[in-house]
Amino acid sequence: MTKGALAKGAVILSIAGFISKIIGAGYRIPLFRLIGAEGMGIYQMAYPLYTLLLTISSAGIPVAVSKLVAERVVLNDRQGTRDILLVSLVMLSLIGALCTTALYILAGFLSREVLKDERAYYSIVAIAPAVFFVGLMSVFRGYFQGFQQMYPTAISQIIEQAVRVATVLIGAYLFLPRGIEYAAAAATSGAVAGAVAGLGVLLVCYVWKSAILPPVWTKGMGGKSLSLLMTGYRILALSLPISFGGxxxxxxxxxxxxxxxxxxxxxxxxxxxxxxxxxxxxxxxxxxxxxxxxxxxxxxxxxxxxxxxxxxxxxxxxxxxxxxxxxxxxxxxxxxxxxxxxxxxxxxxxxxxxxxxxxxxxxxxxxxxxxxxxxxxxxxxxxxxxxxxxxxxxxxxxxxxxxxxxxxxxxxxxxxxxxxxxxxxxxxxxxxxxxxxxxxxxxxxxxSRQVLSKPAVAATIMAVGVYLTFGFLKLTYNMHLATVLTVLFGAGIYFVVLALIDRGSDSTIMLLVNVFRKRS
Structure with missing residues (x-):
């Protein structure tokens, strides 16, 4: 991979990841207001079980698949890249199906005996299929990354998150009249809807891969491939340490x-x-x-x-x-x-x-x-x-x-x-x-003290300003407006003070520019 391609790929994935994280963080505010603290508690109980099984089953797959595909590309092994994709899909289909089935079967036991709240049962059942679909999605992402094609991964990340958030909020709203346990379950099902949408984007990219990959890779055979058994072994050898580390x-x-x-x-x-x-x-x-x-x-x-x-x-x-x-x-x-x-x-x-x-x-x-x-x-x-x-x-x-x-x-x-x-x-x-x-x-x-002193001084002045401003505004305006105005005023104080006291080539802004300039 050339330095330019590496920088471009990193920037694409960074932007997509940043957008996805912003969306992922933002939706919790309306969801909390919708289902309340108790509903959020039930919602949060199911997610760690899903995350654990997902990490075990597929966390290292994108890295492993992308590395192996990249190796086959260097060797001009077109059939080898297809074998890697096929073996990975079969492996993740089996593992994902087993994990999903396990969550279904154990949902009652986990909610009753482990989480000590039987209402979490519905959320565990609702989120279980996501393990299967996210596993398949990780295979296709690794496949395209092996060809240095980051756009399919980036687009699928954003679509996945957008569909997930929409399903979370709409589902919670529709099922709330039936009870908070059902609203929480409808919200957790957003992970399934998002995974299906993200996988759909990647499948479309694969079907239309002639428009994404170089022409030489979309037709014909070539190269000396590894056996399917050896391919599977290498995928496991590369992915398992990453999965366990996560x-x-x-x-x-x-x-x-x-x-x-x-x-x-x-x-x-x-x-x-x-x-x-x-x-x-x-x-x-x-x-x-x-x-x-x-x-x-x-x-x-x-x-x-x-x-x-x-x-x-x-x-x-x-x-x-x-x-x-x-x-x-x-x-x-x-x-x-x-x-x-x-x-x-x-x-x-x-x-x-x-x-x-x-x-x-x-x-x-x-x-x-x-x-x-x-x-x-x-x-x-x-x-x-x-x-x-x-x-x-x-x-x-x-x-x-x-x-x-x-x-x-x-x-x-x-x-x-x-x-x-x-x-x-x-x-x-x-x-x-x-x-x-x-x-x-x-x-x-x-x-050093120099690294901490200027942000600390600016934050201290901001703290005094926030304390005095909020104390005054809450007497004049309603609490919500007073809070918003105080936050804006505090942020303004902080950045103005920091800009005044933190100048020159070693300022925070200039140092950050140098870091990101070196990256690209």
């Missing part, structure tokens, strides 16, 4: 779905109230904290090839410069978001979700935006340096801390839903600090 977060989500409602019930809450509190945390607070990290995740993705190239050239000065740029950018984005979410937690939760109670876990979880942004950014740097195991190790340590605090604190009535919020905050704090320590050990880079 199990950390799905497992955490499942343990949260299992332990948090259970411990809340043991603390004296009813099943319905436990689901409501769980929805306030996962459907409300976590959703808002994750918004600024959409940008830091894109930054981390951009950093990997940049740092990798500089590391290969042994250019330590530029590595330091880019690490400073990345960390400073992450702090500049996430710190004001964390401060704003902390100060305005309850009015923001009321404005967006019509649920001011979600402000309780949000106020505790808000600082996690900074630590999560730092973890993502430093993980990108460590991956670019070839130390891919370190972020995984550090995340696992953070997960252990989180789960321990979750279990202990949530069961104490004095903490309740504050327990898992504190556990999550502590977990990301630990993992980000360990990443920074490993980065120092590997490169001798240190987190």
């Amino acid at each position: 199990l950390v977060l799905p497992m955490v989500q499942i343990l949260d779905a299992v332990t948090v409602p259970l411990r809340l019930q043991q603390a004296g809450y009813s099943v319905a109230k436990a689901a409501e509190l769980y929805g306030e945390l996962t459907g409300g607070a976590v959703t808002l904290v994750n918004v600024p990290t959409i940008f830091t995740l894109a930054l981390a993705t951009s950093l990997v090839p940049v740092i990798s190239e500089l590391h290969a050239r042994k250019n330590k000065f530029q590595i330091y410069r880019n690490v400073n740029a990345a960390v400073k950018a992450a702090v500049s984005i996430c710190l004001p978001a964390a401060v704003g979410l902390y100060l305005l937690a309850e009015p923001i939760a009321d404005l967006l979700f019509n649920c001011p109670e979600a402000g309780i876990p949000l106020s505790i979880l808000a600082p996690a935006a900074v630590f999560l942004g730092l973890h993502q950014t430093t993980s990108g740097v460590l991956q670019g340096l070839g130390r891919t195991h370190l972020p995984v190790k550090n995340l696992l340590v953070g997960v252990v801390v989180k789960l321990g605090l979750n279990y202990y604190l949530t069961g104490l009535p004095v903490f309740g839903i504050k327990g898992p919020a504190l556990g999550t905050l502590a977990g990301f704090c630990v993992s980000s600090v360990l990443n920074l320590a490993d980065l120092h050990r590997v490169t001798d880079w240190r987190l």
